[in-house]
Every structure is written in structure tokens, then in C-alpha cells.
Amino acid sequence: xxxxxxxxxxxxxxxxxxxxxxxxxxxxxxxxxxxxxxxxxxxxxxxxxxxxxxxxxxxxxxxxxxxxxxxxxxxxxxxxxxxxxxxxxxxxxxxxxxxxxxxxxxxxxxxxxxxxxxxxxxxxxxxxxxxxxxxxxxxxxxxxxxxxxxxxxxxxxxxxxxxxxxxxxxxxxxxxxxxxxxxxxxxxxxxxxxxxxxxxxxxxxxxxxxxxxxxxxxxxxxxxxxxxxxxxxxxxxxxxxxxxxxxxxxxxxxxxxxxxxxxxxxxxxxxxxxxxxxxxxxxxxxxxxxxxxxxxxxxxxxxxxxxxxxxxxxxxxxxxxxxxxxxxxxxxxxxxxxxxxxxxxxxxxxxxxxxxxxxxxxxxxxxxxxxxxxxxxxxxxxxxxxxxxxxxxxxxxxxxxxxxxxxxxxxxxxxxxxxx
Amino acid sequence: xxxxxxxxxxxxxxxxxxxxxxxxxxxxxxxxxxxxxxxxxxxxxxxxxxxxxxxxxxxxxxxxxxxxxxxxxxxxxxxxxxxxxxxxxxxxxxxxxxxxxxxxxxxxxxxxxxxxxxxxxxxxxxxxxxxxxxxxxxxxxxxxxxxxxxxxxxxxxxxxxxxxxxxxxxxxxxxxxxxxxxxxxxxxxxxxxxxxxxxxxxxxxxxxxxxxxxxxxxxxxxxxxxxxxxxxxxxxxxxxxxxxxxxxxxxxxxxxxxxxxxxxxxxxxxxxxxxxxxxxxxxxxxxxxxxxxxxxxxxxxxxxxxxxxxxxxxxxxxxxxxxxxxxxxxxxxxxxxxxxxxxxxxxxxxxxxxxxxxxxxxxxxxxxxxxxxxxxxxxxxxxxxxxxxxxxxxxxxxxxxxxxxxxxxxxxxxxxxxx
Numbered sequence: 089x090x091x092x093x094x095x096x097x098x099x100x101x102x103x104x105x106x107x108x109x110x111x112x113x114x115x116x117x118x119x120x121x122x123x124x125x126x127x128x129x130x131x132x133x134x135x136x137x138x139x140x141x142x143x144x145x146x147x148x149x150x151x152x153x154x155x156x157x158x159x160x161x162x163x164x165x166x167x168x169x170x171x172x173x174x175x176x177x178x179x180x181x182x183x184x185x186x187x188x189x190x191x192x193x194x195x196x197x198x199x200x201x202x203x204x205x206x207x208x209x210x211x212x213x214x215x216x217x218x219x220x221x222x223x224x225x226x227x228x229x230x231x232x233x234x235x236x237x238x239x240x241x242x243x244x245x246x247x248x249x250x251x252x253x254x255x256x257x258x259x260x261x262x263x264x265x266x267x268x269x270x271x272x273x274x275x276x277x278x279x280x281x282x283x284x285x286x287x288x289x290x291x292x293x294x295x296x297x298x299x300x301x302x303x304x305x306x307x308x309x310x311x312x313x314x315x316x317x318x319x320x321x322x323x324x325x326x327x328x329x330x331x332x333x334x335x336x337x338x339x340x341x342x343x344x345x346x347x348x349x350x351x352x353x354x355x356x357x358x359x360x361x362x363x364x365x366x367x368x369x370x371x372x373x374x375x376x377x378x379x380x381x382x383x384x385x386x387x388x389x390x391x392x393x394x395x396x397x398x399x400x401x402x403x404x405x406x407x408x409x410x411x412x413x414x415x416x417x418x419x420x421x422x423x424x425x426x427x428x429x430x431x432x433x434x435x436x437x438x439x440x441x442x443x444x445x446x447x448x449x450x451x452x453x454x455x456x457x458x459x460x461x462x463x464x465x466x467x468x469x470x471x472x473x474x475x476x477x478x479x480x481x482x483x484x485x486x487x488x489x490x491x492x493x494x495x496x497x498x499x500x501x502x503x504x505x506x507x508x
Numbered sequence: 509x510x511x512x513x514x515x516x517x518x519x520x521x522x523x524x525x526x527x528x529x530x531x532x533x534x535x536x537x538x539x540x541x542x543x544x545x546x547x548x549x550x551x552x553x554x555x556x557x558x559x560x561x562x563x564x565x566x567x568x569x570x571x572x573x574x575x576x577x578x579x580x581x582x583x584x585x586x587x588x589x590x591x592x593x594x595x596x597x598x599x600x601x602x603x604x605x606x607x608x609x610x611x612x613x614x615x616x617x618x619x620x621x622x623x624x625x626x627x628x629x630x631x632x633x634x635x636x637x638x639x640x641x642x643x644x645x646x647x648x649x650x651x652x653x654x655x656x657x658x659x660x661x662x663x664x665x666x667x668x669x670x671x672x673x674x675x676x677x678x679x680x681x682x683x684x685x686x687x688x689x690x691x692x693x694x695x696x697x698x699x700x701x702x703x704x705x706x707x708x709x710x711x712x713x714x715x716x717x718x719x720x721x722x723x724x725x726x727x728x729x730x731x732x733x734x735x736x737x738x739x740x741x742x743x744x745x746x747x748x749x750x751x752x753x754x755x756x757x758x759x760x761x762x763x764x765x766x767x768x769x770x771x772x773x774x775x776x777x778x779x780x781x782x783x784x785x786x787x788x789x790x791x792x793x794x795x796x797x798x799x800x801x802x803x804x805x806x807x808x809x810x811x812x813x814x815x816x817x818x819x820x821x822x823x824x825x826x827x828x829x830x831x832x833x834x835x836x837x838x839x840x841x842x843x844x845x846x847x848x849x850x851x852x853x854x855x856x857x858x859x860x861x862x863x864x865x866x867x868x869x870x871x872x873x874x875x876x877x878x879x880x881x882x883x884x885x886x887x888x889x890x891x892x893x894x895x896x897x898x899x900x901x902x903x904x905x906x907x908x909x910x911x912x913x914x915x916x917x918x919x920x921x922x923x924x925x926x927x
Contacts, residue, residue, distance in 0.1 A: 115752035117831050121742035122758070125802060128739060132799040133765055136776035143776065153782045263779070310662045321663070323913045327670055330909050332860040334878045335898030339677040342891055350676060353692040354559055358567050384669060415647040416655050445769030448862050464771045471775055484772040495767055499760060 140488065143481035147269045148262050150475035156185030156228070158193055158257040168240045177203065179221070179234040179253065187228035191258040194222030198251040206237030272482035276470075281461075289444065289462040292379050296446075297439045299383035301432060304390025309420075311391070312398045322395075329388035337452035340381055344368060374458035378450050382443060390435055397431040398424070437498045441491065463487050533650040535642040536582055539633075542657050543581020546632050548573045551609040553664050554625045560675065563694025564613035566621065573608035576600055577629070584633050586642060597626045632660055674902075681708050681896035688892065708896035716893070717872055718900060721880035725859060725901075728793055728876055732858035733851045735798035736805045740850070743802070744809035745835050749818065759810075765803045770863050778867050788871040796864055801854045808853070812846035813839065849915040852908065859905050877901040 107115075159182045166175030179197075183190055197219045199205065205214060212221040212234065221234060276282060311322050328336060344351045344367040352364040367377045401424070409419050447464040450456060456465035463483060471480025531537060551573045555566035576597060583593050601622040604610045609625055611618050636656045639649055679695040680688065682705045687694070697705070712718040746752075747759055777796060778787075786792035816839065824834045840847070865879040875883065881897040 111751065114750050118746040118750035118752040118755075121746035121750075121831075125739045125743040125806065128799055129765060129802065132777075132796060133768060133773065136773045136780070137768070139776035139779070140772060143779070153779060155783075263783075306662060307666055310659060310666065319913065321667070323910050324670055325666055326909070326913075327674060327906065330856060330905060331674070332862070332878055332881075332898075332901045332905065334860075334862050334881050335677065335902045336673060338881070338885070338894055338898055339673045342680060342895065343673055343676045348688060348692045350560070350692045350695070354556065357559065357565050357693065358555065413648065415651045417651050441767050445767070445771075447769065447771045452862075464769055467771050467775060477775070477779065480775055484775055487769060488772055491767060491769070495764055498767075 137488070140481050140484050143263070143478060144272055144485045145268050145270065146262055146478050146481075147267060147271065148477040148481075150472065150477055151185075152188070152262045153477070154184075155261045156183055156188040156190050156259045158182070158190055158195075158226075158255050158259075159184055160195055160253050160255055162197070162253055164238075165235075168238070171240050171242065173240045175238050175240070177205070177236040177238050181223075181230075181232040181234070183226055183228055183230040185228050185259075188259070188262070189225055189227045190230075191225045191260065192222075193224065193226050193255075193257045194220065195253045195255045196220050197253040200251075202240060202242040204239045204241040206239070208236060209234050212236070269478070272476075272478040273485075275476075275479050276482045276486065281466075284459075285461055285463055285466050288375060288460060291375060292382065292446075292450070292460075292462055293440060293443045295379050296382035296386070296443045297436060299379065300386040300439055300443075301390045301435055303383055303387035304392075304394055304435075305428075305432075307387060307391035308394040308398055311395055325391065326388045328385045333385070333448045334452060336385065337381070337449060341368065341453065344377070368454050369458050371459045374454050374460050378453050378460050381453060382446065382449055385449065386439065386443075390439065393431055393435055394428060397428055401427050433501070437494070437501060441494050441498065444490070444494070445487075463490075529647075530644065533645045533647065535585055535640055535645055538640060538645065538650060538653060539581040539585035539637055540578040541581070542636055542653060543579070543584070543633060544574045544577035545657055545661075546636065547577025547580070547608055547629055549661055549664065550625055550629050550632065553668065554621060554628070555609055556668070556672075558611075558613075558617070558621050558624075559693050560672075560695045562613060562617050562696060563691045564611065564617055566609060566611050566613075568609050569607060572600075572606055576606075576608050580629070581633060581637075584630070585637055585640065590630060590634070594626055594630045597629065598622050601625060632657075636660070677895050677898050677902070681892055681899050682706075683892050685890050685892070708890075708892045709900070712893060712896055712900065716880070716884070716897075717875070718877075718880060718897065720873060721875045721877045722900065724790065724875060725877040726904075728790060728797065729855050729858040731794055732797040732801060733854045735794065736801045736854045737847065737851065739798065739802050740805035740809055741835065741840070742832075744806045744813055745831075745839060747806070748810040748813035749821070762803045762807050766807070770800070774863055774867055777864070781868055787868050788874050790874055792868060793864065793874075793876075796868075797858050797861065800861075801857050804857070805850045805854055808850050809843070809846060812843050816842050845915060848912065852912055852915055855908070856905055859901075 161180045163178050164175055165178050166173070168175035179195075181193075181195075199214060199217050199219050201217070205219075208214060208219075209221070211223055212219060214220075219236075223232065226232075307325055311318060311325070343349055346352060346364040346366040346369065349364075351367070352361075355361045356364065365373070368374050405423055406419055409423055414422070445464060446462075447468070450460050450462055450465050451468065454460045456462075456469055461469060464487065467480045467483045467487070469480075470483055471477050532541070548568075548570055551568040551570075555568045558564065558566050580593055580597055584590065587593065601607050601609060602618060609621065611621050613621070636653055638656075640653050641649065645653075675695065679697070682697060684707070687698075699705075747755060747762075781787040781792055786795070820842070821834050821838050824838045825831075829837065860878065861876075862878045862882070865876045866882055869875055869879050872880075872883070877897075878901060881894065881901060884894045884897050
């Protein structure tokens, strides 16, 4: 620090205010460097988030994702071959969607030179070598068959299908049209399920978070000393977190299988239980099991964070405490814990939000059955199992709002705690 | 906490003799309690371990474990005949009516089981009781002994809960259906089968296209790492080094994205990809994966960049380099360790990703490993195949992780913990 300047030179000690050209240039460079990230994040995160709000007030089913199409099939019936043969030129039209209308339906086809057309149906008109049929708006499930009598006037040189009919039709999609509904939200909130789902989510989140942090704290205490093999143990204890979730989830399912799982065989042989326990299929037990899995899978993360913080605590305070006769438990309670409180609370908030967001684990272990359906699993359940995309989106909106609340709390807290 | 287990300075706040705390701290009582606790712990551990190793029946008896443990604890504290006590304990273990761990197995297994249990017990007690006096002990000595037990217990407990699922995964993949049904506890390896042990793996690669899945996973993960770094390095540099209004807001915004649940994004992405036909394409997946990893990478890297001395970069600027050249020629070479750990972490996320792969990929030619394993989850596919698939997905990421563990843990810690 330079010594304070005398008051006459006050300008030198106060940094210049406002933005000079240099600062503006620096800001320009910064935004240029950030632009690609901002752009891609906006497309892949912000857009979908906005889309979720839009979809949540639309009556969208899974089947609506494929826009309705006008299907036209064309054939020549009566096998006319020689000049003078009579036959029927037939078109079959169909709206591919059973319930969505298609607007301004019409099609055009080239009339083969060799054919002489008979009487045309009402919707069709021939001008020159072009046949045009128009139907206006057609409802969902609409079908039409057009038969045009023909006579072969010249040598048939090829199939009639050489020219395909050209279709004009405007299909509106539920995703983009003006129909709105609040039924999705009504469904989500009205059902008795909702309270249950919220309860399950809270249980899973709260106990999963606390459990993972407590276990992480123990593991960190174990490894906060140097001994031979410390590195190996630390690596081993991180395995649950590093391994693919699908691999460990299936390993747990097979280990705890009620019919042929080793855990049940072991428990029965040790005399703990008489008959096999269905860990992931019984009502209250399944929720406890998936929470235990969550704790098992994420204690490594907490332990890593806590260990890093522990190793940055200076050792001399413990030496001083030892000299003063503080016992190991006293040292833990009065020296270590206060030092760890900051990281523990940050971890709690982070893990709380992440556990709240967790989907894969429960989906793989129980599929949301046996009383383990959390909010995130409910999104999938509504959107894909019941095929009601709109309802799924409504649940997603509920999640997002919860999350905004958590985040607001988180940032208030973390800015105080960690000076972020 | 790790305190040097020395300094038997008497505690100034020692409770008066005769109080419950003082009773617990009496050497004989402490030794009995710790002995009982150790023998119970070890008989359960050895029983589980031996069951998994041999498939034979081991049933820890908690009552006799308690009795024998307490007795032996007191004996080990007061007497010096360690080998005599150990021999007596082995005899007790082998005599079924009073055994802390009755076994039904071949004589060899019996002796090995009893030997492991008792040698482990005596060794653990020897370490735990070191420094404990036979009479009244002060609080420091007592707690140090308790902590030595808790530490040993903790190592056993954590190692067991972490290792057992992976052990089961690995060993199940070497079995066939008949063996699995015959004894679900038997995880011993039948080496006489030779190459037949790897039959599940062979079938996965020949009949279930796991070669393609492995290649896809590898390609996608590496591409994700490169794309992430491409976006995150300039971004992190800007946030760490340059001053601009909105920097703090940006710093927080990054974290905010990190908190958006994937399932909320997955639904609109699924719809958009369905409409535009990007589903079932690796390109589609590669548009999404990097975005999920950029926030983490950016956050980790900016933490590291901040720790680098700005003077070197300023010197570079003075010498006529522009910002991009400074990043390329000065900052990046200095942050290779951080880049290694970020890459590793991003690779791990991309490799393990399940939800998006599951929702967006339906065509087996585009499957990643995780999606491939999910497709094995049906009643028609035997479960040793499922486990073999899991092993195939786990081994590369584990190998990478163990090989570069130092980068991994350091990077994770640097990125996530401030101060």
C-alpha cells in the first residue's frame, strides 16, 4: 500500500470515476469473449425454459408432436391397357390425425396425355393438363375417395404414378395455435397425488441431503490424516459418485432383488429376517431405500468439499488446544465445526437443490412406483407414461418456481456466507 | 479431528471420581466396551466377507460376540499373554455353541474364518488400547481410544458400503444363470471356466452392438470436452480478468443455470428435436451436452484463472500481444492442471449422462453406453449381461479417474470451494 497522499494530490489516490476509453475497450473484449457462451446457453437453456411455460398452458398430447398430414394415394383401377379400355383413376385422401383439422386442403396432378377423363367429381376441375381438387378445411379423421372414370385414348406409355399429386394444405399444430387451457395446472394441483408427490419430494430431498452431508463429514474426518493408502481409500470412496448412475443403480437393484438378490440371501442366512424383503417395491420401504441410495451416491461429493476445507484449517490451533488440555471431541466441537460451518451450509443448500432436481436415480431404481414419485419423476410420468405433454410441462413449471425460491434464498445466503 | 495422540496432559475439567463419565473412563470398563464393540463389528464384517467369498453360511452371534469381546478386551488390557488369549478366542470361535461367529463350512474355511476374525480382533484391540491405562484415565486418553475404534469402524464401514455393490456388479457379470440361481451369495470365481468367464462380455460385443455404443460414447464424450473448453475458456477468462459491468451478475447467472433440473429442459428439447427431426442423431446430442457442462467448466476455470498472477499477462499485453494471444500463449500453458481436471470432469459427466440419451436416442446405431445398458433392462436379457454392460461403462471412467485422481479431486475442490 502506498502511503496516503497529501490532500492537494487527492486526485491521484482516488481511482478515476466513470468509464474511460480503456475501460470501454476492456468491456467490449469481455462481452466478445462471453458472446458464444451466452448465445448457446440462451438457445439451449433459456428458450426451453420459456417453451415450458408456453407448453404448460397448451392442451398438448404426445401424439400431437407429429403434425397432422394429408395423405394421398393414387392408382388406376380396372387394368386399362389397350386403346379404348375403360377404367377408374382413383385418389384416396386421408387426414393422418384423428382429431386435428387441416386447412385449405387441395391437390394438383398432371393428367396423363393418354387418358381421357369422364365426369369429374364436384370438388375437382380440369384445366389444360392439370387436375385440381380442393376441399377447404377438413376435420380430423377425414377420409375421401375420388373416382374419375377414364378412357384410354392413346398408347399407355407408362404408369399414371409417374407424376405424383402435389398437395397444398396448412396444418396447424397445437403447439403454435391459439388454444390455451388451464386444465394442465388444474390436473396437477387437483389430484390427491399432488400432496403425496410433494411429501415424497420433501422427504427424499431433506433426508437425502442431510444424510449425504453427515456421511460426507464422517468420511472426511477419516481421511483427514496422512497414512499409507490414504490416496487409494480416497479414490475408492469417490467411486459411487464417479461411476455411471445407470450402472450403480442396476447393481443395487440386483443386489437387493427380493427373489435372487444377495442382500436378501445374506439377511436370511444371518437370521435377521425370515422372508425376503422387497426393498424397492414396498410402500414405505422403497422411499427409504431410494433415499439411502441417494446418500450412498452423493456422500463422496460432500466429503470432497469438506475434506478440502478441513485441510486448509491451520494445524497450530489444534496444537494450542492440545496444550490447553482440550480432548479430541472438544476440539472437534469447538474448533473444527465452527470452521466447517460455512462450507456445510453452502453444501446443504447446493445439495438440497440438486437432490430436489434429481431424476435418474429414482427413475432407474423404482420408476416412481411404490410411493417414490417425486416431482421430477412426475414430469416424466405425466408427459410420457400418460402421454400428456401439457401436464408434464405444468409439473415442470411447478418445479421451476420452487427452484427460483430456493435460488433466491441461496444467493442471499451464499453472498453473505462466502462473499460471492 | 486429527490431533497427535500424545500429550497426556491431565484435563483441567475432569469430572469428579465416581461420576458416570469417570466410570466409563476406567481402563477396565473402557477396554471391555471397546472389546465388545470391536468383536461385534468384526464378526459381522468377517461373516459378510466370508459369505461373499465362499458362499458358505456364516452367522454372527451378537450376544457371544459381546461377551467374548468384553472379556478379551479386559484380558488384553491387564495381561501380557496376547498369543494365549488369541488361541483361546480361536478355540471359542470354532466351538459352535459359544462361538461369536458360528459357521457351517469346510474345516479349511472354518479355520480361515476364525483366524481372520481373531487375528483382526487382537490387532485392532492392540492398536486401540495403546496408551490406555489400567486404572482411571483422563478424558484425553479415553476419547483418543474411542476415536481409534471409531476410525477403524469407519474404514470398515465405508469400504464395505462402497465396495460391495461394485463387487457384486463385477462378479455377477462372470456368472451364468444357473450359478446365479443356485446360490446368490456365492461370489467366488470359478477359474476352471477359463475364457468362458467372459462370455457375457463376448455376447454383448457380438450380439448387442456394444462396440458401437462404446465408440459412440467415446466420440460424444471427447467432442463434448473439446466443445466445452472452446466455449468456457474465453468466457472464464473474461469473468476472471476483465472488468465490465454485469460481471457479478454473470458470475451468479452461471451458477443459476447449474441449478436448472435437466428434466425441465429435457421436455422442450424432446419436443423441439421431435419436430425438427434431430432426435436419433449424435449431432443433436452434441448440441445439448456441452451446454450442460459449460457452466461448471466456466465456474471451475474462472476460479483457477483468478489465482494466476495478472502481472505475467500484463507483461504480455505490453509486449504487443492481443487478448486472445495472451490467453493462448500465457494463460493456457499456466493452467494445464486446471484444464486437465476440467476435461476429466466434463468427460465424466458426458460419459455418465443418462436422461437425455434415454429420451433422445431410439435408434441402436446412435446409442451411447448408458442408453445401451438401459436397452438391456428387459426380462429377456439375462442379468449377468446387464452387469457386464455396467462394468463396461464403469471401467473406462474409473481407470481414467484413478489414473488422474490427483487432478480430479484438486480440480473439483478448486472449482467448488471458495477460500
